[in-house]
Every structure is written in C-alpha cells, then in structure tokens.
Amino acid sequence: GENVEQHPSTLSVQEGDSAVIKCTYSDSASNYFPWYKQELGKRPQLIIDIRSNVGEKKDQRIAVTLNKTAKHFSLHITETQPEDSAVYFCAAREFNKFYFGSGTKLNVKP
Amino acid sequence: GAVVSQHPSWVICKSGTSVKIECRSLDFQATTMFWYRQFPKQSLMLMATSNEGSKATYEQGVEKDKFLINHASLTLSTLTVTSAHPEDSSFYICSARGLAGEVTGELFFGEGSRLTVL
Numbered sequence: 001g002e003n004v005e006q007h008p009s010t011l012s013v014q015e016g017d018s019a020v021i022k023c024t025y026s027d028s029a030s031n032y033f034p035w036y037k038q039e040l041g042k043r044p045q046l047i048i049d050i051r052s053n054v055g056e057k058k059d060q061r062i063a064v065t066l067n068k069t070a071k072h073f074s075l076h077i078t079e080t081q082p083e084d085s086a087v088y089f090c091a092a093r094e095f096n097k098f099y100f101g102s103g104t105k106l107n108v109k110p
Numbered sequence: 111g112a113v114v115s116q117h118p119s120w121v122i123c124k125s126g127t128s129v130k131i132e133c134r135s136l137d138f139q140a141t142t143m144f145w146y147r148q149f150p151k152q153s154l155m156l157m158a159t160s161n162e163g164s165k166a167t168y169e170q171g172v173e174k175d176k177f178l179i180n181h182a183s184l185t186l187s188t189l190t191v192t193s194a195h196p197e198d199s200s201f202y203i204c205s206a207r208g209l210a211g212e213v214t215g216e217l218f219f220g221e222g223s224r225l226t227v228l
Contacts, residue, residue, distance in 0.1 A: 001156075001169065034217070043203065043219040044154070089153060098144065098205075098217060102153040 002027045002094040006101025013080050014109050021104045023090035024072040032093040033066060033073045038103075039086045047088075048075070080108045112138045114206045116220030123194055124228055131189045131223045133204030139184035140206035144217070145177075148201040160187050194227040201225075 003026040013019050025033075031052040036044035050057045050064045050073065057064050061080075066073040077084055085108045090101040113136040123129050133143060142161050146154035158174075160166040160181035168174045176198075178190040187206075191198050203222040 006153075036219075043221050045219075046216060049216070096142065097156060097159055099156060100146075100154045103151075105151075 001097065002030055002092050002099040004090060004092050004099050004101045006090050006104060008104060009102065010105045010107070012107045012109065015080060015082060017080055019075075019077045019080050019084070019106055019108075021075045021088055021090070021106070022072060023074070023092075023101045024070075025092040025099075026071065027092070027094050028068075028071065030092040030094045033064070034091050034093075034098075035062075035064060035075050036089045036091065036100075037086045038089065044089060077106075080106075082108050082110050084108050112136075112206075112208065112218045114140075114204065114218045114220045116204055116223050118223060119221055120224050120226075122226045122228065125195055126193055128190055128192045129194055129225060131191075131202055131204075131225075133187045133189070133206065133220050135185045135206045135208070135218070138206075138208040140187070140208055141184065142207045143181055143187040144205045144207075145179060145187075145189050146203045146205065148203060148222070150201075154203060157189075191225065194225070196227045199225055199227045 006023045034049035037047045038044040050066050061078045063076040087103045087105050089103050091098050115134045117132045145157045148154050157172045158166045158168045162184050166179035181187040204220040205217040
C-alpha cells in the first residue's frame with residue numbers, strides 16, 4: 001500500500017509565527033490529500049484537503065500545497081494561535097483507502 | 111459535517127474474552143467504513159476496509175480471524191476483537207464515507223474506542 005511520511009514529529013512555535021508540516025507519499029496513483037487535526041482524546045477533524053489536479057489551496061490561515069512530481073505536500077498555518085496546538089495528520093488516498101502520516105504534535109506557545 | 115458515533119468509548123476486558131465495538135453513521139449512509147488502530151502518540155494504522163454487504167478487506171499483517179469486521183447495513187459496522195490479549199490494548203477508530211464522499215473523498219471519524227485488556 002501507500003507509504004506516507006510526515007515531518008517533523010514535533011513542532012513548537014511562538015504565537016503569531018507560521019508553522020509548516022511536510023509529507024511525502026510513494027504511490028503516484030494517490031489523488032486526494034486531506035489534513036486532519038486531532039486534539040487529545042478526540043476524533044480527527046478534517047481541516048483542509050487538496051486534490052491531485054490542484055497545486056495549492058487556502059482557507060483563511062491554513063494553506064496546503066501539493067507537488068505531484070516530487071510527491072510531497074505541505075500544510076502551512078500562519079498567525080498561529082494557542083488553540084492551534086494539537087496533533088496534525090496528513091493522509092493520502094490510494095484508490096479506495098486512506099493512509100496516514102505519523103503525525104506532528106504542534107505546540108503554540110503564548 | 112456528518113456524524114459518526116462509536117460505542118463503547120472505553121472498554122476493559124479480561125484476557126481471552128471477545129469485545130465488540132460498534133461504528134454507526136447517524137445521518138448518512140456509509141457505503142464504506144474504515145477501521146484504524148492508533149497507538150499512543152502514533153499515527154492511525156489502517157486495519158481494514160469494509161463495504162456494506164461484502165467481506166472486509168484487511169491490510170497486510172492484520173489477522174482477519176482475530177479482528178472480525180461486519181458491515182451488515184449502510185449505517186453500522188462492527189469490529190470484534192476475539193480472544194483479546196494485552197497487546198491488543200489500543201485506541202480503535204472507525205471512519206465512514208458516504209456516496210458523496212466517494213466523490214469528495216471526505217472521511218468522518220468516530221470518537222474512538224479505547225480497549226484495555228487485562
């Protein structure tokens with residue numbers, strides 16, 4: 001199956017700074033790349049997604065970029081706030097299945 | 111978004127017993143459900159994919175006789191951990207996708223079930 005790698009595993013930023021999380025995938029057949037935010041003890045929540053026919057997508061302070069040739073995609077959070085602190089997972093959909101990255105624990109310091 | 115409910119949220123059982131976890135889509139018909147296992151501070155590991163009315167497809171390394179998955183209706187899938195052992199202790203999360211999701215790709219997750227095997 002698909003192999004998704006995510007970096008960094010932990011990220012600490014000052015409130016107001018930007019945060020970038022990067023993922024790579026292995027199967028060029030993957031065509032949909034969602035990002036999920038998971039707060040402690042809660043279910044993952046979709047925050048943004050991108051399809052393989054798009055290079056960039058933005059939603060307020062969150063943006064995602066995709067480089068199909070290099071098989072990597074990134075999550076960008078600008079003007080971070082303490083409530084952005086959580087674990088973030090990237091995922092890639094290969095045919096009917098979703099494979100997740102290992103997660104990034106983001107800590108936004110006030 | 112759509113609501114997926116998982117039950118129970120916590121379960122403690124003795125080694126050797128079986129435990130059933132339910133995953134329900136409350137306001138949509140889930141044509142596909144996925145079962146994941148999440149170890150502490152780790153990612154979600156796909157265990158199996160189930161489509162309503164057909165046998166589940168298991169990922170490599172997942173014992174289908176140990177983790178029985180049933181997707182008997184468009185709103186309910188169950189995961190039964192048979193003859194549970196302490197190493198089966200984990201957080202199990204289901205996710206569901208409806209017909210619209212097959213186009214958009216969006217998944218909806220249950221709250222998760224924490225299994226502790228003594």
